[in-house]
Amino acid sequence: MKEQTIFELLHTMDKVTNNLIIQWNKMFNENLGISHILILSHLRSSGKSRPSDIAKSLGLTPPTLTHLAEKLVQKELVVRIVDESDRRIINLGITEKGIEMVNRAHQEGVVLRKNLFKKLSDEEKQQLLAIYEKLDS
Structure with missing residues (x-):
């Protein structure tokens, strides 16, 4: 593959990803970014966790995690939990409100993906999946 073609491919992949992020931000009108939702998803699946983890x-x-977590705490989606055995250790835990928010975000994501992939035939979806699996290995 020519070098120019590789850059064209990367550029196109970035454009698709950026477009998805913009569409999701418009749909999910909660003043939260995708990184916030990723943190909530992590906490929902892993339970309370140290910010560094x-x-x-x-x-x-x-520092980025600290900044993102502060907004989640302010919105009462996450709480700080002091470790009883070592009070220097602070964990983050998801609240019920946070669980509801991440569930809603995932539902919005399903709608977004359906809208994106409806442009592709079943065969094209299988090809795309195979390509991404091959690139991931």
Whole structure:
């Protein structure tokens, strides 16, 4: 593959991803970004977690995680939990309101994906899946 073609491919993939993010932000009118929802999803599936562990799991820097978590705490979607055995350790835990928010975000994501992929035939969807699986291996 020519180098120019690789850059065209990467550029097109970025455009699709950016377009999806923009569409999702318009649909999900909660003043939360995708990174916020990823944190909520992590907490829903993993339970209370140390911010450094969440940051590592999601590929975020600790300062970025701290900034994102502050907004989630302010919106009462997440709470800080002090470890009783070592009061220096602070975990984050998802609230019921946070669970409802992440569930709603996932429902909106399903609608967005359906709208995106309805442009593709079943065969094209299978081809796309096979390509991504091959790239991921």
